[in-house]
Amino acid sequence: MVNAIATAVLVVLGSFYALAIGIEPAVKILPDGLTDFVYQEETHDEEFKRADANGDGQLDKCEFPNRNKWAAQSNEEQFKEFDTNADGFVSKDEQDAYFKKQEEEALRWKMEYYNNTLQEFDTNGDQLLQQDELAKLMRTRYSSEPNADFPFATFDLNADKGIDTEELEKFESNIPWDKVTPIEAAVQPAVIF
Numbered sequence: 001m002v003n004a005i006a007t008a009v010l011v012v013l014g015s016f017y018a019l020a021i022g023i024e025p026a027v028k029i030l031p032d033g034l035t036d037f038v039y040q041e042e043t044h045d046e047e048f049k050r051a052d053a054n055g056d057g058q059l060d061k062c063e064f065p066n067r068n069k070w071a072a073q074s075n076e077e078q079f080k081e082f083d084t085n086a087d088g089f090v091s092k093d094e095q096d097a098y099f100k101k102q103e104e105e106a107l108r109w110k111m112e113y114y115n116n117t118l119q120e121f122d123t124n125g126d127q128l129l130q131q132d133e134l135a136k137l138m139r140t141r142y143s144s145e146p147n148a149d150f151p152f153a154t155f156d157l158n159a160d161k162g163i164d165t166e167e168l169e170k171f172e173s174n175i176p177w178d179k180v181t182p183i184e185a186a187v188q189p190a191v192i193f
């Protein structure tokens with residue numbers, strides 16, 4: 001259950017990141033039920049070049065959907081989001097600008113997520129998560145009690161006795177699940193209306 005939640009979180013973050021940097025994620029189910037990301041090789045540049053059937057360096061409304069599966073299902077509105085000068089063609093510059101904006105938004109979203117997480121669990125207000133604060137995060141977010149041998153210190157990369165947002169990102173991507181004990185979910189009493 002805990003692993004399922006963590007996997008879901010990683011799938012969401014992974015998809016968002018993949019969208020931002022322009023690779024299409026596909027989740028491959030491994031035999032033991034774990035998931036792994038398999039990325040298609042084509043970059044945005046390669047997609048553009050392939051879709052530009054008449055080779056004039058821009059995509060018209062017939063060429064645009066051939067970029068990828070997402071574009072194939074896109075509508076007029078989404079074409080307009082790319083075609084910022086509204087001349088009915090998506091130029092390479094317009095495509096580049098679109099993805100640059102996406103990347104910046106994804107980065108902003110990611111920073112906001114880790115900042116909010118830090119604020120939520122930073123009880124002593126020093127802008128770092130100490131061991132007890134990180135343990136609370138594990139209990140609250142992942143219903144897991146860190147074991148005595150949980151390697152808190154290995155995530156404190158700059159050795160300032162706390163986890164900052166950058167270290168937190170690495171921590172949430174590499175939680176040592178073999179060093180936690182799942183907390184049994186309390187049985188909720190039936191709600192009678």
Ligand SMILES: [Ca+2]
Nearest residue numbers: 052056058059
């Ligand atoms: Ca073209």
Ligand SMILES: [Ca+2]
Nearest residue numbers: 083087089090
């Ligand atoms: Ca245009």
Ligand SMILES: [Ca+2]
Nearest residue numbers: 126128129130
């Ligand atoms: Ca703190």
